[in-house]
Amino acid sequence: MLKVWGRVNSINVQKVLWALEELKVPYERTDAGMAFGVVNEPFYKKMNPNSRVPTIDDDGFILWESNAVVRYLAAKHGAGALYPSDPRQRADSDRWMDWASNHGGPVITPVFWALIRTPADQRNMAQITADAEKIGPQFQVLEQGLDGKDYVAGKSFTMGDIIVGVNVYRWYALDVKRPALPRVEAYYKRLQQRPAFQKHIMKPLT
């Protein structure tokens, strides 16, 4: 059976769990990372020398880098659906995966760490407010991208929605000011209808 290493409160692990749930692929998961340790053990470093999560073992095929894992799983189990067969729709889905990892996600990370993983008495609220203000302009790009679309690559849910969706959830789950972005809000509501999103993503941030 496919094995996944990684703690469930990791955004990168969540992408993989969400994809597996959408694809209805059975798996075994082992906690690893942060308080769980494991990532610095020799057997783990042999699989993933980055000492990061997630890592998967699919019948001896070891893969890390969460977006690559989601692409692999989508290609293997979701061809023509999660992994679009039309090259342009696939490129569109891919583009939004890269956008989320290079633009949408990185502006959320400092705010997430400051509000969720920093004790209240050590938080620099002025810095958090300034950092939170950088998120809206990035998500304005998604707002434009969703014009005329239900999902990032068109009418159907694809792998790109997983990488964008985990970041959308984090932004809305953080106690920060957000500009009104009607298409992003409607998209977020659409994602919330998905049982796999409810199960793996809609959890308190820790």
Ligand SMILES: N[C@@H](CCC(=O)N[C@@H](CS)C(=O)NCC(=O)O)C(=O)O
């Ligand atoms: N680009 C990598 C990043 C992996 C990464 O940084 N994972 C974080 C968790 S989100 C991690 O392993 N942190 C250290 C830990 O959990 O011990 C990916 O997408 O898989």
